[in-house]
Amino acid sequence: MPPVRNVLYIMCDQLRRDYLSCYGHAHLHTPNIDRLAAAGVRFSRAYTQGTICGPSRMSAYTGRYVSSHQVAWNAVPLPLEELTLGDYLRPHGIRTALVGKTHATPNLDALQRLEIDPDSAQAQPLNEVGFEAYVRHDGIFPDSPLFADKRESAPYTHYLREQGYAGTNPWHTWANAAAGQDGEILSGWHMRNAHLPARVAEAHSETAYTTDRAIDFIHEQGAQPWCLHLSYIKPHWPYIAPAPYHALYGADQVQAPIRAEPGQASDHPVYQAFRQHQESLNFSRDEVRLRVIPTYMGLIKQVDDQLGRLFDVLHNTGRWDDTLIVFTSDHGDFLGDHHLGEKEFLLEPAVGVPLIVRDPRAAADISRGTVDARLVETIDALPTFLEALGLPTAEHRLEGRSLIALLHGLETDWRRMTMVRSERWKYLAYDGFRAQLFDLENDPQELHDLGADPAYAPVREVHQGYLFEWLRGLKRRTTISHAEIDLRGQRFRYGEPEAEKVVQIGVW
C-alpha cells in the first residue's frame, strides 16, 4: 500500500468529547468536524493519557505513557532522550512543524549538564520537543512580571500589536478581556465576564490567528511532505470569546449537569477533596454554568468554523487526498458535572476525548463514516502516523498502537486499557486510599462508586491484576532496539550457531 504523504494532527485544548454534534451534542452544531468524521472514523471511546495539558501532550508526542515519559505535571521538562514525533519523521525528510500550543518546557538542567547552549540551533528542537516551531502559541500570559519574557517572545503578542492592539500584554488586555460600560478592562480570568465579547476582532483572535498560520505553512510547503501539528489553545480558559461567538448560545442550550442524587455521590476522599477546589465550588453554582458554558460552546463553534476554512484549503490544494488528518483534544472539562471544575480527575468528562481519523487512501473506504467503539488512546496517534507514512516503528519505545488496521477494517486483537478501563468497567487506583470502581455499562455517567462495595471485590481484584500487568509492561529498555538486542545475542550469547559465539561461558 502506498504511504500517505502528509499528516495533519489537529488538537484542541480542554475540548470535551460530548461538545461536538457528531458526538451527540444537542445544541452545538459542528458541521466541519462532523464532515471530517463522515469522511473518516469517529472513535467513540478514546481516552487521553493525562487530564492536564503537559502530561497529555507529551504522551501524544512520544507515543508513551506518562509513567514512561515522566512529565507528570505541567512545566515538567521532558527528558531529552524521549524521542518525539519530529525525531521519528525528520530523518525521513518530513518537515515536522508546530502551529500553536505544545506546553513544552525546555530541559535547562539537562542541557547545562550536556554543555549544550539552550539558545543554540542544536537546542532548538529539544526545547520544542522535536517540533520546528513554525509558530509557537501556548496562550496564557498572565499579567505578571514572571511572564514578561514568555510574553515578549510570543509571536502572537507582536501580531496583536501590529494589528493595533497596543500595550505590554495585548493577549490579556485585548484578546482575553472585555470592555466595561465605562471602557474599563474586564478580565477573562473572571468567569463572571464570560458573556461579554472579547475586545479583539474575531479575525485577530487566537483561533483565527492559529488557523491563518497553519494555512500559511501548508501553502509554503506545497507538494513537499510535511507533518503539521495544528494545536489550538481554545476552548481552554479564559472563557471569553470574540463577537459573534460570545452570544451564539444561551442558557437554554446548556445541557443539564451530570450529578448523583443528593447524598448518593461518592464519599471517596480524593474526589471529595477535588470538590473543594475554587473552580469546583464555582462550577457547582448554576449562575456560573449558565454564563460560562454558552461561551465555551461559542469558542468550540469558532474552532469548527475555522476548520471549515482550513479544510477548504486542503481540498483546493489537493492536500485532502494525500494527507492523514487526525482531530482530537488533550483532555476535557468538568464544567460543573459531578460538582467539579477543571479536569484533574479521571471521570469521563475529563478523560474522554474526541478522536477522529481520516486516512485518504482507498483501503480506508471500508470504514468511512463509521463509529468505532474500541478502546483507543492518545498515544496511538504517533504509531498511526508512522504506519501511514510507511516509516519504521520503534517497538522498544512506543507504547501506543497504530490505528491503521482498524481504519482499514482488518481483524486485530485489541486492548483493554489501564486507568483501568476494561470493556465494561473503569477502575481508579490510588496510593493510600481505596480504589474506585464504576460500571460504565449500567452507569455510564459514573454516578455510583462501587469501590467499597464487597459484592464487587472480585471485579476490583481482576482490574488490579490488569494494572499490575500494565505497570510491568511499560517500555523500560529504550536505548537499544529489539533487533539490536537479538543481533548481540546471536553474536555473544545464547544464539546459534554455537561455534560462532565470541564470549564463551561455561565451556569445559
Added chain:
Amino acid sequence: MPPVRNVLYIMCDQLRRDYLSCYGHAHLHTPNIDRLAAAGVRFSRAYTQGTICGPSRMSAYTGRYVSSHQVAWNAVPLPLEELTLGDYLRPHGIRTALVGKTHATPNLDALQRLEIDPDSAQAQPLNEVGFEAYVRHDGIFPDSPLFADKRESAPYTHYLREQGYAGTNPWHTWANAAAGQDGEILSGWHMRNAHLPARVAEAHSETAYTTDRAIDFIHEQGAQPWCLHLSYIKPHWPYIAPAPYHALYGADQVQAPIRAEPGQASDHPVYQAFRQHQESLNFSRDEVRLRVIPTYMGLIKQVDDQLGRLFDVLHNTGRWDDTLIVFTSDHGDFLGDHHLGEKEFLLEPAVGVPLIVRDPRAAADISRGTVDARLVETIDALPTFLEALGLPTAEHRLEGRSLIALLHGLETDWRRMTMVRSERWKYLAYDGFRAQLFDLENDPQELHDLGADPAYAPVREVHQGYLFEWLRGLKRRTTISHAEIDLRGQRFRYGEPEAEKVVQIGVW
C-alpha cells in the same frame, strides 16, 4: 556531624556472599575483608538489583532500580539523563574516579542526536557513566576481531606488553591462559584448565594491576577529597589464577552443592530452562565443580591479599580515618548450586551480595563489628555516600536509602524489598508463568518452591501486592526536584497565599 572527606567504593565481580570467611566460609580465609567488617558493619542480607554486571552496576551508580535506569541487559547504554555518582559529587569539588570495571557502554545514538562528538571531552564522562576513567579495566577481551578496538584502547593491554607479555591479545594469551606441557596455550575460557597457573606473574595479574592503580590514585590525590570506585574484574570468569593462587585450595575444601533431593527440585519452566544452559549442565558435574571452585577461591584470596596492601596504604597515609569504605560485589555465581551455572536467576547464591560499610566517624563506633540483618540493596550505596559527604540528596530520583542511620544506631523505619523479598519470604514474579515462592525462614537454601501450593495463595497475594506497590512507587518524574514543584505550586496554583497566585482558574 562533620562529613567524611573521601569515599572508597570497592566492588568485586561475581563474588558470592558466602565465599568470605566473615560471611561463614569454612575454608576460604579472607582476613583483610574480615578486618574491614570488624571495623564497620557487615550486612548479612544485602541484595543486588540485577544478577548480571551491567544492570547491577548501573543501579549502583545511579541509586535507581533497573526498571528505572533501563539498563536491562549488558551493553545496553545508560540514558544520558540518568545522573550517576560523578554527577552528584563532582559539582562539589570531589574528584570521582574509576579504577577497574564499570561495564558502561557509550550511548552513541543519543550523542549523535544531541550532536555531541563521542570522542570529545564533553562526551567523556557520559561515556564513562559519570566517572573520570583514571584506569578503565573491564577485562574480557575475547580473541576476536570484534574486540580489536576495545583491546587496543585498554590500558592493561599496553601494561602487559610493557612488562614483556607480547602479542595482539596478552590479556587472552598470558593473563587468562595457562601453558600446556609442550608450551601450547590453554585458554582460560575452557574450565578444564582452571587448575593450571595463569601465564602471567601474580604481580602483573589483573587484580594486582588494578590495586596498583588505585594506590597510585590515592597517593596522587593526597589530602584533596576524592571518591574512588575500585572495581575488580575478579573472581569473574575466565576461572584461571596466577601462581600461587591457582593451587591454594583443593577439592576437599569445596563446599557441598546446595541442591534439592532428586525429584524435589522446582518444576518451574523458567528455572528448568536455565538448567539446560551449557554452564548449568557443566557445573552440575562434580568434575567441573571440584576443578573450578578451588580456583574461584584462589581468585578471591588474591583480592583479599591485595586489599590488605591497599588498607595498609590507607592507614599509612591517614586516609583510613577520613574515608568511608564500602566493600561489595555486583552479584554472585551459582557454581553448580541448584544445578545452575552463572547467575541469571534470583536465588540467593546469585542475588545475595556481600556488603560491608565502614564509616570512620565516631558516631559509627556504636555499630563497629556488628552484623545488621536488615534488608539492604546495592542502590543504597549512592545515597549513603551523599549523606556521609554532607551533600544534598535527590529525592525525586534516588530509589535507594542511605545506610548512615543504620551505621549510627539510629532508629529508623526500614523496608521490605521487591524481588519481592519480605522479612520471611522471597516471591519471584514472571510474565506468562506462575510465580515462585520460597520460605527463607524454614528453607534458607530455597529448595522447596511453594509457588504452586494452594496453601500459600494468601502469602503470594500479599507479595503480589508488595510488587504492585513497588512498581507504582518507582521515581518517574526525574527532571524536576520536589522543592521546585512545591515552589511552582505556590506561585501558580493550589498554594497560599491566594492573592499571590499568578494563573487564576475558576475565579468568578
